[in-house]
Amino acid sequence: MPSKKALSLTAMAAALALGLTACGSDGGGGGGEGDPLQFGYIFPETGDLSFLGPPQITAARYALQEINDAGGVLGQELPEVLTGDEAGDAAQAGDAADRLIGQDVDAVLGAAASGMTMAIIDRITDAEVVQCSGSNTAPNLSTYDDGGYYFRTAPSDLLQGPVLAETIVGDGHQDVAIAYRADDYGEGLGNATAEALEASGASVVAQESYDPNGTNFDAVVQAISNAEPDAVVLVSFEEGVQVMTGLIESGIGADQMYSADGMNDETLAEKVDPNDLGTVSGFKGTAPGVDNPEFEEGITEFDPELEVFQYAPQVYDCAIAIALAAESAGSTDPAVFVEDMTAITSGDQECSGFAECRDLLADGQTIDYQGASGPLDFDENGDVSVASIMIYGYDDEGAHSALDFVQTTP
Structure with missing residues (x-):
């Protein structure tokens, strides 16, 4: 039974026709069949999630250097x-996406x-x-009609939520209350x-x-406080600092609060209370x-200046997986x-x-790439x-510190 990752026969035929007739153009958004593999990225260089930008950008460049040090893809460096700022x-x-497509990228890392x-x-x-995104976790992306071209190396929140x-x-x-x-x-x-x-x-x-673009979060703080929970989950980005400080003022301690990747910030203590960094003690x-x-x-x-590694292994794996797919297919044409x-x-x-x-592929072997973020095993x-x-x-x-690591499957 064909999955959403399988190209339709029509799309495959169109890609083949373009490959035969385009004289230097391919069926995808990139350059010609013999052109070097061209990556672009769309990461947050500014905006609410700008703290996620440095590790992801560095990981992309690190992967490309490793590939080039090994001789490039299909013998081409x-x-x-190419860069793009999602900026929230x-x-x-x-x-940024339109610009990258216009520059004939073969693969986009991000957003x-x-x-x-x-x-x-x-x-x-x-x-x-x-x-390929190393940090997208929304469950609805699993079944989105992407024509077979979208992948992610970060797990769906359907796996993170239970942990x-x-x-x-x-x-x-x-x-438990959830904001x-x-x-x-x-x-x-x-x-x-x-x-x-x-x-x-x-x-x-x-x-x-709550509206993430709002400037006042008193209503959600009041609603959570009125529910008298013994624990609160904040599914937030940077705006969660305001919600958190409001809850602390209402009498709910940081050791009763939990969040996820959007607030996994090593500078959180300084943002919550720069005069008392211990205010966030117990927050998980x-x-x-x-x-x-x-x-x-x-x-x-x-x-050497990189201090935060969040999603760096996953972005690295996106780039390496794409390069290996091109090696396996013998083509830099994304189609x-x-x-x-x-x-x-x-x-x-x-x-x-x-x-x-790459060397195993050259020897005619089939490979099971074990990524920096773990075994990928892309599903349909x-x-x-x-x-x-x-x-x-x-x-x-x-x-901030890592307390534990948990392996999980669907």
Whole structure:
């Protein structure tokens, strides 16, 4: 039964016809069949999620350097990655996508935020350009009609929600309130967490949405406080700091609060109370994350100034997987190598890193790429089938640390 990742016969025929007749053009959004593989990215260089930009941008460049150090893709060095800023703004993200498509990219890394991907996915996939995000987690992206061109190396919130719920219940909480931003990310993770909490025997005493673009969050703070929960989940980005400080003022302690990847910020303590960093003591959350010291050592050597690694392994895996798919297909045409994206994560020979996997392909082997973020095993929706979730927390001095790592599957 064909999946949403399978190209239709019509699309395949059109791609073949273009490949035969375009004289230097391919069936996808990139350059000619013999042209070097061209990457572009759309990451948050400014805006609410700008703290996610540096690790993702560095990871993309780190992966491309590794590929070029190994001789490039199909014997051709990759050109410098083309850039785009999603900036937390759908219109600006759309302009960035249009610009990259106009520059004949073969693959787009990003966007970082699920909402920004929803704003640009049609532009990218309709142009038959492969898109891979290392940080999109909204569940509705699994079944989105993307023509087979969208993949992600971050797990769906349907996997993260149960880990967050288990953490809350494991800490002894039973009456939980959820405040979530009214967008794809907030609704997806908020609902997944609520369902998992109730399945664990806890009660969801309030589930309140708020406008993430608002400037006053008193209403959601009051509604949560009135529900008298013993724990609160904040499915938030940077605006969650205002919600959190309001809840603290209402008498709810940081050690009763939990969040996810959107608030996994090493500078959170300074933002909540720069005069008392211990205010955030006991605050916990979950985020896709892996315990991979070797990768962190390598990317730190590449960029000694990088201090935060959130989603860096996942973005690196997007780039390496795309490069290996092109090697496997013998083509830098996205309409051709997209067919090998799943295959390079489900073959017979396990391998890691571009050079090792590329050499196995050259020897006629099928490969099972083991990523820096773990085994990918792309499914028919372009989702990873195995996920590693980090549980993070803050101590009495406001210092952030990883408390545990949990492996989870659907």
